[in-house]
Amino acid sequence: MKPLPEQFDKSGWHLTQVFRKGLVAVFKRWKDGGLKPHFETIRIRENPDYAVHGNPIPAHESYPGDTAWGQHGWTFDTEEQAMAKAKELLAPIKRVKRAALAS
Numbered sequence: 001m002k003p004l005p006e007q008f009d010k011s012g013w014h015l016t017q018v019f020r021k022g023l024v025a026v027f028k029r030w031k032d033g034g035l036k037p038h039f040e041t042i043r044i045r046e047n048p049d050y051a052v053h054g055n056p057i058p059a060h061e062s063y064p065g066d067t068a069w070g071q072h073g074w075t076f077d078t079e080e081q082a083m084a085k086a087k088e089l090l091a092p093i094k095r096v097k098r099a100a101l102a103s
Contacts, residue, residue, distance in 0.1 A: 004061040039082035043072040
């Protein structure tokens with residue numbers, strides 16, 4: 001599976017990954033021109049192989065789209081806020097692992 005790039009541009013924005021664990025990541029997002037950067041916490045999407053008009057598209061990771069915002073992506077003013085959300089998203093994983101170990 002092709003991983004999500006650590007740096008890319010999208011719709012005039014520059015994005016750089018500042019944290020990743022599993023399928024949870026935090027990206028710094030900014031535009032040229034002195035605008036204050038902000039941070040996005042996301043659940044990385046995993047897309048299987050598929051074809052578009054007969055052209056094969058290999059399995060790849062992707063950034064959540066606009067319609068998934070609030071469910072798979074969140075925007076924050078500070079890196080600390082974004083990291084807190086990432087830790088919240090990772091917490092259920094830790095609880096499941098602890099429960100399995102207790103069994």
